[in-house]
Amino acid sequence: MHVDLFDFELPQETIAQHPASPRDSARMLDLTGNGFADRIVRDLPDVLQPGDLLVCNDTKVIPTRITGKRGDATVEVTLHKQEAPNKWWAFARPAKKLRVGETFTVTDGFHAEVQEKRDGGEVLLAFNLSGNELITELWSHGIMPLPPYIRRTKGGDAAEEAEDRNDYQTLFAKEEGAVAAPTAGLHFTDELRSRLEAKGISFQTITLHVGAGTFLPMKVEDTRHHVMHSEFGVITQEEADIINKAKAEGRRIVSVGTTSMRLLESAATAEGIIKPFEGETDIFITPGYRFKAVDLLMTNFHLPKSTLFMLVSAFSGLDQMQAAYKHAIETGYRFYSYGDCCLLKCEADHA
Structure with missing residues (x-):
């Protein structure tokens, strides 16, 4: 059709x-x-x-939108598909700043290696944490992955995020x-x-x-x-x-x-x-x-x-x-x- x-x-x-x-x-x-x-x-x-x-x-x-660094460059990724306990496919912005083999760092103890890259800004991230440990870090550092048509304060607003963590469940x-x-x-x-x-x-x-x-x-x-x-x-x-x-x-x-x-x-x-x-x-x-x-x-x-x-x-x-x-x-x-x-x-x- x-x-x-x-x-x-x-x-x-x-x-x-x-x-x-x-x-x-x-x-x-x-x-x-x-x-x-x-x-x-x-x-x-x-x-x-x-x-x-x-x-x-x-x-x-789970709050799968996280912001981190590749070197000095700031990159936002939204995890969207779990591939393994420590691996997720993600949409990266700007994707050009993540290359295969590079490290995406959220904090000193929370980072991932870029293992694959697809057209459309999609990357496969292998994290240094797995399973429940990874989920715990996402709850600490991520924000709710609201759909793109819901507009929120650029850069994040703590009150809005707290509301969405409740409202979006x-x-x-x-x-x-x-x-x-x-x-x-x-x-x-x-x-x-x-x-x-x-x-x-x-x-x-x-x-x-x-x-x-x-x-x-x-x-x-x-x-x-x-x-x-x-x-x-x-x-x-x-x-x-x-x-x-x-x-x-x-x-x-x-x-x-x-x-x-x-x-x-x-x-x-x-x-x-x-x-x-x-x-x-x-x-x-x-x-x-x-x-x-x-x-x-x-x-x-x-x-x-x-x-x-x-x-x-x-x-x-x-x-x-x-x-x-x-x-x-x-x-x-x-x-x-x-x-x-x-x-x-x-x-x-x-x-």
Whole structure:
């Protein structure tokens, strides 16, 4: 399909720079009935049904944007893909100041060797620390890798960073490894979770470590030529059993976010049975895809011509999503990671 089919005009002022407060006061465009219903996230207990199972991503964002030195030159790197316990692929700025074999130094006890370099400012860094020791140093010296459309004070502001360290994590965050938040989960609060559970709506977490590829623009004109980024995910046997039991009982599976959706669909058989999963997924969902695992999808509003807008168009129909986004723009919904959300039902062919 031609990528331009998934384009739309988005005014700059619709891009949210901070989340709604409280989180569950964000607006929610409900497409599960007839037409569009303007609601807020706090209405979820009135929209969902007893027995529904919400599947959420429990990945935790780590502060992977760090500033260091190569000699006297200052370089900022954003780690985006873990290759080994001590190795990460990173985007460097300015990349020309890092060459293979050179050392990138954050502090005396925290540094990395540049082992490979790719086009687009991408480098492979091998750190002198590994595993939890490396993660600890990132928490000490890094800042949250917010997407480029969220503007922050140049050079860093301690108060802003402290807010983002809290705001850019979901209620479910537990497994460290993401460099971007599974943003639909940002709308949940303890109070909302309690109200949903009181109605007989349950929760199950799975893990997909979201990568920076989420924000990369498509550089091809036809979706057939796009190479999808891969992300590491885990669904345990116990988690799969709980989801499959709900499906067998005729209960609806509600994916909280496209990351949960992509992992569930990656782990599902042709008959819709969820198998345990541990590994990389590069699933790319476009219109025509036959969904196997998910009945409803809660998701934020996505970028024009992005793989995620293609996914929601596959799930609920391109014409309906274009109309929904037009309605959202005209009625003041807030877009992207810190923005509002929509609740969709599967209109595509379903296993």
